[in-house]
Amino acid sequence: MLxxxxxxxxxxxxxxxxxxxxxxxxxxSGQRRxxxxxxxxxxAAAVAALACAAASSSALAMxxxxxxxLVQALIVFGAVGVLSWMVVWMHLNARSLRGDIQVRAxxxxxxxxxxxxxxxxxxxxxREGIETVLFxxxxxxxxxxxxxxxxxxxxxxxxxxxxxxxxxxFFRGFAFLSLRTFFRTTGVLLLLVAAGLLxxxxxxxxxxxxxxPLVPQVWNTSWLVRDGSxxxxxxxxxxxxRSRPSLLEVLAYALYFPPMLWALNHGQPPPPADGRGEGGAxxxx
Amino acid sequence: MRYQFAWALFxxxxxxxxxxxxxxxxxxxxxxxxxARIAAPAGAxxxxxxxxxTVTPIEFESFELNRERVVQPGQRATxxxxxxxxxxxxxxxxFNQVRRGVLTVE
Numbered sequence: 001m002l003x004x005x006x007x008x009x010x011x012x013x014x015x016x017x018x019x020x021x022x023x024x025x026x027x028x029s030g031q032r033r034x035x036x037x038x039x040x041x042x043x044a045a046a047v048a049a050l051a052c053a054a055a056s057s058s059a060l061a062m063x064x065x066x067x068x069x070l071v072q073a074l075i076v077f078g079a080v081g082v083l084s085w086m087v088v089w090m091h092l093n094a095r096s097l098r099g100d101i102q103v104r105a106x107x108x109x110x111x112x113x114x115x116x117x118x119x120x121x122x123x124x125x126x127r128e129g130i131e132t133v134l135f136x137x138x139x140x141x142x143x144x145x146x147x148x149x150x151x152x153x154x155x156x157x158x159x160x161x162x163x164x165x166x167x168x169x170f171f172r173g174f175a176f177l178s179l180r181t182f183f184r185t186t187g188v189l190l191l192l193v194a195a196g197l198l199x200x201x202x203x204x205x206x207x208x209x210x211x212x213p214l215v216p217q218v219w220n221t222s223w224l225v226r227d228g229s230x231x232x233x234x235x236x237x238x239x240x241x242r243s244r245p246s247l248l249e250v251l252a253y254a255l256y257f258p259p260m261l262w263a264l265n266h267g268q269p270p271p272p273a274d275g276r277g278e279g280g281a282x283x284x285x
Numbered sequence: 286m287r288y289q290f291a292w293a294l295f296x297x298x299x300x301x302x303x304x305x306x307x308x309x310x311x312x313x314x315x316x317x318x319x320x321a322r323i324a325a326p327a328g329a330x331x332x333x334x335x336x337x338x339t340v341t342p343i344e345f346e347s348f349e350l351n352r353e354r355v356v357q358p359g360q361r362a363t364x365x366x367x368x369x370x371x372x373x374x375x376x377x378x379x380f381n382q383v384r385r386g387v388l389t390v391e
Contacts, residue, residue, distance in 0.1 A: 209365035227348040
């Protein structure tokens, strides 16, 4: 039971943290209309993950494992594009958002861009959701639906619930930051998430033999943070932590993150002199 | 011209199948991996062919090898590993962690 709890906690946490960042980010920038799209993307992904697992003996089998993995890698790269664009775009536009930040943001955030938010939420939830569902499905198939299976299922559900609670507590902590610090922090966090997604995509392509790792293991920090540990799971979701990355993954990270951080900082708006922007967004959050 | 060269270099490095690949077959059965112990020479390019012979999905995972891959029942996945230095590399089924194995590189 503890094992199923830990596995679903770990898988769900990764998705919950990403969705949590998006929700907190949007809520505090006063873009409440956009929240719907994040929830929509998450819900669609949960349904899709369930559907894929239910159909895994027939529909998924039509695509062989390698193609599925390749499709996943391409989806991840798409998400990195959307995420990067969103962070930088929002910050560049924040410059023009003086006065009533909420109304202006509503006006400039066109529906096409909101769909991008739904896509990111979908990718985050689907990526972890499919694994969680397949794992739980395996538990049931292996043991059959009987009395001894129930604690395992309960453990799985409890793990998912705990993960959402963990993410909630994590983001509650952000509520105490000033708006400026908040945007700086979450902007950087989102870029770290994107960098982590990018390297996970690169890792998939290496495993499929499409890319060379260059050096299979550049360093080993497993003595400090183990990959499977709770801290390792949190860091994996937030910054793409791997204890033993290959050189190509490190390069991808290094080529992506610093330039994006630079772009983010250059789009940073000056602090509002009268504090009106801050008040407006806070009341909306 | 420069791009063509870069592209050719990229393809040469990236082409999935090469003549000197070392193929290792690894079955996943209900009891565990078979064989649970596999070996390879240091520096080799390895094609690890993981066949899931159970009735449920498995996830081949290894922190040491920095690889993870879900394999559906009855399917086979090819996982590429290359340039490994000598050492012990443990792997397991993340969906059922009693299934464990080790790759020894020497």
